[in-house]
Amino acid sequence: EIMSFIRSYVVPEGFPDSVTPSYVPYMTWRALKHFFGGAMSVFTTRALLNSVGVSQSRATSGAVAINWILKDGAGRVGKMLFARQGKKFDYDLKQLRFSGDLMMELGAGIELATAAFPQLFLPLACMANVVKNVAAVTSTSTRTPIYKAYAKGENIGDVTAKGESVGNIADLLGTGMSILMSKRNPSLVASFAVLSCGYLLSSYQER
Template sequence: MQGLMSFVRSYVVPEGFPDSVIPSYVPYMTWRALKHFFGGAMGVFTTQTLLNSVGVSRNTAAPGAVAINWILKDGAGRVGKMLFARQGKKFDYDLKQLRFAGDLLMELGAGVELATAAVPHLFLPLACAANVAKNVAAVTSTSTRTPIYKAFAKGENIGDVTAKGECVGNIADLLGTGLSIMISKRNPSLITTFGLLSCGYVLSSYQEVKSVVLHTLNRARFSVAVDAFLKTGRVPSLQEGNLNENVFRFPWLKEGPVVLGPRFKDAFQEPNVYLAIEPFFEKERYVVTYNPTKGKVYALFKDQAKSDDILKAAFHAQVLLHFMHLSFDSQHLSQKEKTGGYLNFKPTAKDLEACIVESCKMVSTSYGIFKSKAAEQGWMMSEAHLNPGRARLIK
């Protein structure tokens, strides 16, 4: 028995486990295995449905037509994969968000494949759409895999961690496929079975990305860290910061409440607003402001801004946002205005100037403290993971 366990361990865990990886490796691989289990199970049903839709099981479709449909379907998927690859660095700084979004796209693609059973005459457009979604999901999975495994490796064992991780996924996939084959022989309800497996897949995917502990501060984790610092005076640990990160905020939908490196016209309604606040940032290589028409805080960088200036500007933007929230909450606004959120909050020029002055005072005394406490907790601060825009103020 001990020999069998040793053999199994050689395939599913890195050498020196558990000392060779960080603690969060186990929950991540557990949820990853479950996700592959449900994914493998669903693959049987979706493939079966696709083949039925083109008439393979009923011998009503010519072999040539089936081949052409399959080639077009796969070709559309490859085009989608190439187009999505343009996301580039987003795979680095919004890793969890994109990984989870990719898994949701995988489920969407599987659902569209099943829909071909209801409308087999629309097989080609539906199968093409499904394959685009699934290939985009594949790009996301491939692009985020190495950074995640790198986060688990304690030493120079990234290759070992990756190999064993993929082995766990393949084993779970095979087990899920086997279970699905046994279930399919009983002709269960397709919709019910898919629904249950899909729920298991999405839940496992969510728990999988939530279990990853990254050391870098992207925008989501940076916001969590600064917000906690402003409220409690302490920077959250790596586990706390990652746990509280919002993985549902997908990068391509819309910008958050803080915009880094925007164009001048997006940040300022009128040039005189810039002229009024610019003196407060005379010694800085950035300018931070609030645009009431968009309800966002903007951090603009001067052309000589360096890495630390960008980090400081991002910190200052979060501090200003904090003061704007306090100002918003202190106003006696009607319920209708509060329902509309910060977009309905129109501070006067005097109010905005007061918030900026207060934020400048706090940043001057607390930015160094924040950096020090973040380093103590193990956070790695880099402007690259904050994805600042390229626009710069040139004097």
């Protein structure tokens, strides 16, 4: 009963007959990618919070909030402008998806740089959020056609839902692992480099 309960959240109904044979390798690498992505987010968020002055109490709560809102606003504008290129997303989906993951890593790297240059928090954070939101548009736009290629019959909704569930579970596991790691105060750059390599390798194998 426990296994049946777990399967109801992570695999499409009728699995494995309801999907193509290449679905399992794809989802395995996708889960690993989300695991490393979740782990990296802990370090990049910590860098952002430190650079904006939360830990040092050098900034008022109002100034912190304004900087954070401006950062998020810049990302949304970038996402909206890039969405105009949507017609091009229908060609070479997997290559485009990998390019989006490369951009996601670039954005995370820029976020990490705010720890070294806290005085440049706002421009760096805005730039990072624009890059990451452009990557998010690419990921969202290519997700359904890729899942459709693995679905058999009229079960694309189920395949998509279970695929996103697996990604979320892996993301949470990666986040939890990274929180435990961060308590030991490891090198920020070294930790990010290892996790980033894992993320990009998983993304490449996912194609």
